[in-house]
Amino acid sequence: MSRELVFDYSKTAGFIREEEIVNMKKAVLGAKEVLTEKTGAGNDFLGWIDLPVDYDKDEFDRIKKAAEKIKGDSDVLLVIGIGGSYLGARAAIEFLSHSFYNVLPKGERKTPEIYFVGNSISSKYIKDLQDVLEGKDFSINIISKSGTTTEPAIAFRVFKDMLIKKYGREEANKRIYATTDKAKGALKNLATEEGYESFVVPDDVGGRFSVLTAVGLLPIAVSGADIDQLMEGAAAARKTALEAEYEKNPALLYAAVRNILLRKGKQVEIVANYEPSLHYVSEWWKQLYGESEGKDQRGIFPAAVDLTTDLHSMGQFIQDGARIMFETVLSVEESPAEIVLQKEDVDTDGMNYLAGQTVDFVNKSAMNGTILAHTDGNVPNLMVKIPSQDAYSLGQLFYFFEFACGVSGYLLGVNPFNQPGVESYKKNMFALLGKPGYEEAREALLKRL
Numbered sequence: 530m531s532r533e534l535v536f537d538y539s540k541t542a543g544f545i546r547e548e549e550i551v552n553m554k555k556a557v558l559g560a561k562e563v564l565t566e567k568t569g570a571g572n573d574f575l576g577w578i579d580l581p582v583d584y585d586k587d588e589f590d591r592i593k594k595a596a597e598k599i600k601g602d603s604d605v606l607l608v609i610g611i612g613g614s615y616l617g618a619r620a621a622i623e624f625l626s627h628s629f630y631n632v633l634p635k636g637e638r639k640t641p642e643i644y645f646v647g648n649s650i651s652s653k654y655i656k657d658l659q660d661v662l663e664g665k666d667f668s669i670n671i672i673s674k675s676g677t678t679t680e681p682a683i684a685f686r687v688f689k690d691m692l693i694k695k696y697g698r699e700e701a702n703k704r705i706y707a708t709t710d711k712a713k714g715a716l717k718n719l720a721t722e723e724g725y726e727s728f729v730v731p732d733d734v735g736g737r738f739s740v741l742t743a744v745g746l747l748p749i750a751v752s753g754a755d756i757d758q759l760m761e762g763a764a765a766a767r768k769t770a771l772e773a774e775y776e777k778n779p780a781l782l783y784a785a786v787r788n789i790l791l792r793k794g795k796q797v798e799i800v801a802n803y804e805p806s807l808h809y810v811s812e813w814w815k816q817l818y819g820e821s822e823g824k825d826q827r828g829i830f831p832a833a834v835d836l837t838t839d840l841h842s843m844g845q846f847i848q849d850g851a852r853i854m855f856e857t858v859l860s861v862e863e864s865p866a867e868i869v870l871q872k873e874d875v876d877t878d879g880m881n882y883l884a885g886q887t888v889d890f891v892n893k894s895a896m897n898g899t900i901l902a903h904t905d906g907n908v909p910n911l912m913v914k915i916p917s918q919d920a921y922s923l924g925q926l927f928y929f930f931e932f933a934c935g936v937s938g939y940l941l942g943v944n945p946f947n948q949p950g951v952e953s954y955k956k957n958m959f960a961l962l963g964k965p966g967y968e969e970a971r972e973a974l975l976k977r978l
């Protein structure tokens with residue numbers, strides 16, 4: 530079986546004519562050139578393009594060593610970050626690891642449980658996590674490119690305090706790993722003062738494009754996943770994205786098709802997975818496309834569903850509601866597990882007709898049936914075929930989506946690499962929290978509340 534990721538848009542027939550794909554070629558190749566020649570808006574944030582082949586090998590080795598230390602001295606790793614500072618790692622870990630922490634698959638070495646915090650400001654969540662840590666050895670990976678984001682900073686205060694109380698300052702500092710800017714910012718300063726082991730978020734890589742830097746790689750390595758394979762998969766996808774001709778280039782075709790559909794009024798893209806372990810891949814994708822394209826009153830709204838679960842909740846809308854969406858299915862071609870259904874003596878539930886079939890056969894039949902139902906319901910369907918649930922395939926998937934996102938953003942006419950809209954809520958929050966310098970804004974806001 531081929532190890533290459535496949536993009537299949539054959540189920541858009543009836544919505545898009547092949548001629549329209551051909552007509553987009555010039556614009557797509559133009560957008561690709563703007564991206565790769567670094568001549569467009571946001572061109573100081575394109576370090577991710579060459580990351581899979583041009584990364585800091587010394588730091589890569591340090592990441593592996595730090596991961597081994599954490600595996601050796603910690604039952605739990607807390608990963609503190611928000612947005613691009615946690616979604617990639619969480620997507621990878623859920624995609625690649627066992628679904629549950631309380632079992633150890635045969636022959637596998639126990640790796641630390643990994644919990645994400647700092648991605649909300651929930652007292653209950655923090656308290657519950659403190660309960661989980663009771664009596665356990667733990668380490669912290671605090672990840673913030675800016676070093677000033679409120680949510681992770683709050684969580685870091687709480688859990689750093691817990692770490693210091695448990696181990697004393699000196700040992701606690703050896704259990705804190707800071708992933709941040711190489712030279713500036715509050716977190717970098719603290720790391721230098723306290724002597725935390727530090728890893729770098731490169732200046733030219735924005736948060737949502739940072740999964741293949743230390744941001745993603747350290748937690749992923751701690752989970753036991755193979756980060757060499759991840760990088761190799763990404764390097765393969767990079768080669769295809771840069772070198773394959775338009776007609777055979779998954780990233781370019783995906784960028785073309787979604788922009789054609791947008792111009793036909795399809796303003797929502799729903800990414801659909803059929804594996805619970807892909808839930809956070811969809812979340813990562815949502816940030817990538819939402820922050821990159823949703824600006825200047827433009828963009829495709831990125832949504833996601835977990836199927837078949839959500840067919841029993843959102844299925845009605847997708848099939849029959851306002852015709853504003855297209856669907857992009859993430860399909861894992863080869864399931865890593867095989868469960869065969871058994872025949873029962875008394876066929877009370879009427880399921881004996883499936884005896885001898887695998888659960889994956891049922892899943893794939895549901896997927897194929899749903900795709901046809903949705904296309905019958907005027908929802909164009911795109912498919913990203915992921916060869917298998919391993920690090921190599923995931924590396925390809927990450928890079929494919931990142932490259933397509935850059936091209937798609939330029940096709941749309943926006944700067945795909947900034948996120949000015951995110952600042953608005955921060956300003957209001959700072960004002961309401963009473964942060965110095967925000968007094969005037971605070972007065973104005975209080976009147977409106």
Ligand SMILES: O=P(O)(O)OC[C@H]1O[C@](O)(CO)[C@@H](O)[C@@H]1O
Pocket residue numbers: 611612613614672673674675676677678681736737820948951
């Ligand atoms: O790594 P940082 O600087 O804490 O930022 C985290 C996230 O917050 C954002 O800047 C939005 O506020 C995202 O773009 C980013 O991924």
